[in-house]
Amino acid sequence: MLVKIKKINFKIIVNCLIIIFCFLIIHVNVLAEAGESATAQIAGVHDANISESLKQKKERINQLQEQINEYQKNINYQRQQSLSLSNQVNILTNEVSKLETEIDLKNNQIEATKIEIKETEDKIANTEQNIAAQKLRLSEFIKTMNRLDQKNMLEIILTAENFSDYYNHLHTLSVLENNTSDILSELKNFKDNLVATEQKLETEKKSLENFLAELDQKKVLLEERSYAKKNLLKESRNSETKFSSLVSQLKAEQNTINADIVNLEKQLRKKLTGKDNKLDALGDADFIWPTVSHIITTSFHDPDYPFRYIFEHPAVDLKSPQGSAIKAASSGYVGTAKNAGMGYSYVMLIHGDGFSTVYGHLVKIMVTPDQFVNAGDIIGLSGGMPGTPGAGRLTTGPHLHFEIRKNGIPINPLDYLP
Numbered sequence: 001m002l003v004k005i006k007k008i009n010f011k012i013i014v015n016c017l018i019i020i021f022c023f024l025i026i027h028v029n030v031l032a033e034a035g036e037s038a039t040a041q042i043a044g045v046h047d048a049n050i051s052e053s054l055k056q057k058k059e060r061i062n063q064l065q066e067q068i069n070e071y072q073k074n075i076n077y078q079r080q081q082s083l084s085l086s087n088q089v090n091i092l093t094n095e096v097s098k099l100e101t102e103i104d105l106k107n108n109q110i111e112a113t114k115i116e117i118k119e120t121e122d123k124i125a126n127t128e129q130n131i132a133a134q135k136l137r138l139s140e141f142i143k144t145m146n147r148l149d150q151k152n153m154l155e156i157i158l159t160a161e162n163f164s165d166y167y168n169h170l171h172t173l174s175v176l177e178n179n180t181s182d183i184l185s186e187l188k189n190f191k192d193n194l195v196a197t198e199q200k201l202e203t204e205k206k207s208l209e210n211f212l213a214e215l216d217q218k219k220v221l222l223e224e225r226s227y228a229k230k231n232l233l234k235e236s237r238n239s240e241t242k243f244s245s246l247v248s249q250l251k252a253e254q255n256t257i258n259a260d261i262v263n264l265e266k267q268l269r270k271k272l273t274g275k276d277n278k279l280d281a282l283g284d285a286d287f288i289w290p291t292v293s294h295i296i297t298t299s300f301h302d303p304d305y306p307f308r309y310i311f312e313h314p315a316v317d318l319k320s321p322q323g324s325a326i327k328a329a330s331s332g333y334v335g336t337a338k339n340a341g342m343g344y345s346y347v348m349l350i351h352g353d354g355f356s357t358v359y360g361h362l363v364k365i366m367v368t369p370d371q372f373v374n375a376g377d378i379i380g381l382s383g384g385m386p387g388t389p390g391a392g393r394l395t396t397g398p399h400l401h402f403e404i405r406k407n408g409i410p411i412n413p414l415d416y417l418p
Contacts, residue, residue, distance in 0.1 A: 050119045057112035064105040071098035083309050085236050085243035092229035092306065099222040106215040113208045120201045127194045131187060138183045213295070220297055220319060224396035227386060228306040235393070247310060250394065253344075254311045261336070261348055262408040265356050268335045272350065278372075282331045285351040287416045288375055290329045290359060291382070291400050295319040298399075300412040307394050314410035315358070315403040320382040322363065322398040327376050329357050329402070329417075334371040334379075344392030346401075347379050356408070360401030363390045 071094050078091045236243035272278045298305055298317035305313040320326070332349035335356070339345050346360040347367060363383030373379060383390040384398045404413040 050115060050122075054112060054115045054119070057108055057115065061105060061108050061112065064101055064108065067101050068098055068105065071095075071101065083247070085232070085238070085240045088232060088243075088309060089229065092225055092232065095225045095304065095306075096222065096229065099218055099225060103215065103218045103222065106211055106218060110208060110211045110215065113204055113211060117201065117204045117208065120197055120204060123197050124194060124201065127190055127197065131190045131194070134183050134187050134190065138187070217295055217297065217319075220295075220397065224297065225306060227396045231386065231396070250307070250310045254394075257344065257346075258314075261356075261358060261405075264335055265348065265350060265405075265408055268333070268350055269354075272333060278333070279350070279352045282333075282352045282372075285330050285332075285353045285355040286375070287329045287357075287404065287413075287418070288327070289318075289417055290327050290357075290402055291318045291320045291324065293319045296414075297397075300410075300414065306396065310394070315360070315401050316413050317399045318402055320384075320398060320400045322383060322385045322388070324382045325378045326359055326362065326380045326382050326400055328373045328379050329375065329404075330355070331375045332357070332373060334367045334369050334373060337365045337367050337369050339365050340390065340392070342387075342389055342391070344394070345383070345390030349373065349379070354407045356405045358401070358403035358405065360403070361391055361395055361399065363388055365390075 074094045075091055075098070078087055078094065081087050232243075235246050269279070273280075295318065296316050297319050298313055298315075300313065300316055302308075302313050307313075328349060330349070330351050332351040334347065335350045336346070336348040338347075344360060345362045345365060346358055347362060347365060349357045349359075351357065359379065361382065361384035362380040363385075364381040365379070366381070367373060367377075367379045382398065382400045384395045384400070385391060386395055386397070402413055403410050404416055405411065
């Protein structure tokens, strides 16, 4: 009788434990789902606000892009017209307006990207919260399974009054195992999404860096085009006749500078490649950037070059603050170190393999002709500020005019710089 009572009591205890564990499972699931639902509702409202802000920014970006396209159409049309002062002023006016709009565009792109970054960061935070919640649920399930698993199979059979009790126990374990498997699967999905979202965040941050750099460049160009317009009106005194005379003078100056560089290089290269062949001792002409900044304000043969009506731009203009150190782009021989006072001052270096380099708008020259320099040596200080020594008349702000020539002919430096 005593054995029977113990058996019945033990059975009751086991069944109660099963019921309690099942209740705990349901309770944990309900709380977790309720928490996730509340979080999802809050996140949904927040996401809707962000999406609306992002939508407005993108609409503004599209409007600005349309305005930019219109300005470009006007510029292209003006360039097809005959050369005149009014025509050049119209081109510069449209270029200034276009750049102002492009700056507005970049600001909106920056703001839109910041919104996207915030949205992505919020998604990462929500995913991390979901992972933490799922880990908690998993921990509770494992604890429950461990408690049930502490009873061996023989004890379960002996304490079960009928097959139904035995089946219920096994079914409870099966439910726990299935729930554990589901949680593990959800955890994997959350973690995969987290990795993808973090990669998206890195891409967005990189886009933001690029937009900020482009914004800085657009501001420099705006300043240069504004000055070019102001200087053009000043030099021509708003007279078509004086403008025509000015163009002729500037074209003659550029032709003289180019002829001097080409002729002098030929003479010096012939001298240097005599029996001693000093250029061979320099090795291959490998190039480095002559400035700290790699920002290009005017490209090689740039269609937007403000003085294109005088000559094709045979160089790249590199952003360089007034008075910055300028380095030799490759080891070479100083062919020319022309200090033109308030005119156009420049240095020409002769290298092996038929290459030469030209460094223009120097406010100070720190080498002398017939001198050899190594790549990276300081050869002068950058200039270009209008009205300062070495700047010349064809400049719109501080920068380095950098040419690479092959057999005397200007080539695109970007094809040779690292």
